Amino acid sequence: MDSMQHVPIILVALPMVFAAITILFRSKSGLQKALNIGVFAGLFVMSLSLLLDVWNNGIIVYEVGEWGKYGILLVADLLGASMVVLSSLISLMAMIYATDYMDRRALDTTFFPLFNLMAAGLNGIFLTGDIFNMFVFFEVLVLSSCGLIVLTGRGDHTKMADKLEAIFKYLILNMVSIILMLVAIASLYATVGTLNMADIAVKIAYLAETGTLPWHIHVIAMMLIVVFGYKAALFPLHFWLADVHPSAPAPIHAMLSGMVIKVGVYGILRVHYLIFHESMFMLQPVLILLSLVTIAVGATSAVGQYDLKRLLAYSSVSQIGYVLLGVGMGTAYALTAAMVYLVNHAIAKSMLFLATGETLYHAGTKDIRKMGGFVQSAPFLSVIFLIGAMSIAGLPPTGGFFAKLVLFDAGLGAEYYIPIGIALVFAIFTLFYLFRTWLSIFWGEVKEHDKEDAYKTRNPTIAIKISLALLACVVIFLGVYPEPLIVLSSTIAEQLLDPQPYIAAVLERSVR
Amino acid sequence: MNNTLLSVCIALLFAIGTFMILRRDMIKVAIGITVLSHATNLLIVSAGAFLGGRTPIITSEDPGSSSGIIFTDDLANGILAPIIPKGTEMVFVDPLVQALTLTAIVISLATTAFLLILCYRIYQEHGTTDVSEIRRLKG
Numbered sequence: 258m259d260s261m262q263h264v265p266i267i268l269v270a271l272p273m274v275f276a277a278i279t280i281l282f283r284s285k286s287g288l289q290k291a292l293n294i295g296v297f298a299g300l301f302v303m304s305l306s307l308l309l310d311v312w313n314n315g316i317i318v319y320e321v322g323e324w325g326k327y328g329i330l331l332v333a334d335l336l337g338a339s340m341v342v343l344s345s346l347i348s349l350m351a352m353i354y355a356t357d358y359m360d361r362r363a364l365d366t367t368f369f370p371l372f373n374l375m376a377a378g379l380n381g382i383f384l385t386g387d388i389f390n391m392f393v394f395f396e397v398l399v400l401s402s403c404g405l406i407v408l409t410g411r412g413d414h415t416k417m418a419d420k421l422e423a424i425f426k427y428l429i430l431n432m433v434s435i436i437l438m439l440v441a442i443a444s445l446y447a448t449v450g451t452l453n454m455a456d457i458a459v460k461i462a463y464l465a466e467t468g469t470l471p472w473h474i475h476v477i478a479m480m481l482i483v484v485f486g487y488k489a490a491l492f493p494l495h496f497w498l499a500d501v502h503p504s505a506p507a508p509i510h511a512m513l514s515g516m517v518i519k520v521g522v523y524g525i526l527r528v529h530y531l532i533f534h535e536s537m538f539m540l541q542p543v544l545i546l547l548s549l550v551t552i553a554v555g556a557t558s559a560v561g562q563y564d565l566k567r568l569l570a571y572s573s574v575s576q577i578g579y580v581l582l583g584v585g586m587g588t589a590y591a592l593t594a595a596m597v598y599l600v601n602h603a604i605a606k607s608m609l610f611l612a613t614g615e616t617l618y619h620a621g622t623k624d625i626r627k628m629g630g631f632v633q634s635a636p637f638l639s640v641i642f643l644i645g646a647m648s649i650a651g652l653p654p655t656g657g658f659f660a661k662l663v664l665f666d667a668g669l670g671a672e673y674y675i676p677i678g679i680a681l682v683f684a685i686f687t688l689f690y691l692f693r694t695w696l697s698i699f700w701g702e703v704k705e706h707d708k709e710d711a712y713k714t715r716n717p718t719i720a721i722k723i724s725l726a727l728l729a730c731v732v733i734f735l736g737v738y739p740e741p742l743i744v745l746s747s748t749i750a751e752q753l754l755d756p757q758p759y760i761a762a763v764l765e766r767s768v769r
Numbered sequence: 770m771n772n773t774l775l776s777v778c779i780a781l782l783f784a785i786g787t788f789m790i791l792r793r794d795m796i797k798v799a800i801g802i803t804v805l806s807h808a809t810n811l812l813i814v815s816a817g818a819f820l821g822g823r824t825p826i827i828t829s830e831d832p833g834s835s836s837g838i839i840f841t842d843d844l845a846n847g848i849l850a851p852i853i854p855k856g857t858e859m860v861f862v863d864p865l866v867q868a869l870t871l872t873a874i875v876i877s878l879a880t881t882a883f884l885l886i887l888c889y890r891i892y893q894e895h896g897t898t899d900v901s902e903i904r905r906l907k908g
Binding site: 389393396399400403417418419421422423424425428429432433436439440443444446447450452500504 | 790795798802805806809812813816817863865866869872873876879880883884887888890891894895903904905906
């Protein structure tokens with residue numbers, strides 16, 4: 258098991274090294290495609306083995322430079338490891354899809370290096386045990402995704418001017434939130450004198466026990482809720498998402514909506530449940546209220562949209578509300594539900610976005626009203642889109658059904674009747690707008706008869722079909738056999754509510 | 770006295786930065802972001818600047834050398850510097866915050882460079898630097 262010990266650092270360092278190496282082979286896109294699919298498949302296998310190892314042998318702590326708790330630690334606990342598995346799965350599929358989807362010009366220039374950096378940023382955020390290091394990986398993630406949004410693919414009908422406008426919004430708002438995070442980290446460091454999250458947790462718990470907890474710890478907790486809520490598109494901070502995400506090409510859209518907004522949820526789960534136990538009593542009602550408003554605003558905005566990508570982006574806003582509702586309720590069962598929902602939504606939504614990119618290419622337009630009758634010309638896409646829509650709307654036999662079932666069950670068990678009632682009403686909204694979209698795209702009459710021949714030439718290639726079919730298999734698998742995911746999520750929830758093993762694993766190290 | 774002055778200074782910088790990012794001109798927004806990040810850097814440094822603290826730099830005429838502190842490595846005898854004898858109290862300024870500030874400066878350099886290029890490209894595409902006129906994505 259000795260070689261297993263280095264897996265956390267490899268998961269972060271390998272994509273970073275390849276970000277540099279792929280710049281060297283810029284113009285050989287055939288070699289690049291094979292190399293990068295190989296790397297991402299390797300990352301996926303490694304992350305799976307890491308999760309298995311953590312499941313069997315407990316939390317793995319990797320000391321970068323052997324400085325003990327004074328240096329930067331990579332900590333792979335169950336939450337972090339399963340998020341890494343999720344992000345590796347989605348980035349592998351997005352990478353396979355992108356090799357046939359993206360323009361030749363994008364593939365030959367910046368796509369591969371930036372995509373590798375994005376994967377490194379995601380893995381770094383999920384594995385780091387140091388709060389300042391988390392900030393650094395946030396910046397890596399933001400800058401690389403800004404560069405990726407600007408690239409174009411074949412079903413991408415967004416003009417360059419619109420993309421730049423979207424990136425400007427994304428970058429400015431992200432920098433403001435990052436500055437807020439830095440202020441919070443500096444205040445936290447000035448209070449407790451350490452940046453290691455486990456160490457901070459111990460010190461704050463000690464301060465709370467002796468009754469000398471300074472009041473500004475609560476302010477810091479609120480500032481970090483704002484930062485992570487911004488990342489996750491929580492209600493008053495959700496407005497950028499519908500502009501930014503639809504401007505990205507389909508694989509990047511899938512990564513942004515599938516994984517990058519989940520980073521905010523991960524941040525709340527990690528930082529607030531580990532460090533700010535004492536402030537959660539006043540943050541939980543706020544989180545529940547805001548997530549309900551998020552669900553409502555996202556769902557009602559999606560109903561009024563005719564732009565397919567924008568509609569699904571508002572649907573993401575609404576769905577992230579459900580995840581944060583589970584996080585806000587905060588019982589062990591509700592946290593289980595939040596994790597189940599998060600995994601299901603990440604996989605189903607990224608599949609739906611990849612299918613959407615291909616549908617837009619097939620249709621040659623973004624407007625739902627101009628599409629119709631694609632079930633004849635693109636039967637494969639219609640099945641994939643239907644599976645995705647069923648999972649997001651929460652119908653059996655897909656994973657989304659169990660996600661919603663567990664979440665509502667958890668809410669009723671904790672006696673949150675009114676929030677669950679509101680969430681149920683907007684679940685019906687979700688059902689309505691997704692199936693209206695599916696019907697108007699794939700059912701009905703073919704709208705432009707003279708272009709019917711053009712549809713036949715614009716069909717998915719093998720790589721795109723493979724990635725979509727594999728993701729669809731995962732969605733169906735999570736629906737017919739949800740047991741492993743629910744057991745894993747409930748173990749994660751227990752670990753979140755009782756962080757003692759995490760703290761012990763991090764702090765009981767020999768310091769050089 | 771210094772700490773009050775420093776706090777007021779940081780607060781003023783935050784105020785100026787917030788005012789600037791609410792302006793309509795893109796370049797002013799970029800300047801506002803820069804001012805905000807400098808204010809944050811100052812805040813981080815001030816988190817480790819205690820009154821009466823000495824700089825964590827070891828010089829040859831360091832007064833500490835008379836108090837039995839070993840500053841040079843002596844690998845033959847297995848001594849890894851610095852070694853501070855038990856009971857000696859050293860009031861150093863925290864060096865970690867300066868490392869953090871350095872990291873934050875480098876990151877804000879990258880983002881500011883990216884932001885300025887982005888402003889230039891937006892000016893090329895839209896023909897204006899007025900943020901309120903760049904609103905094609907609305908709706």
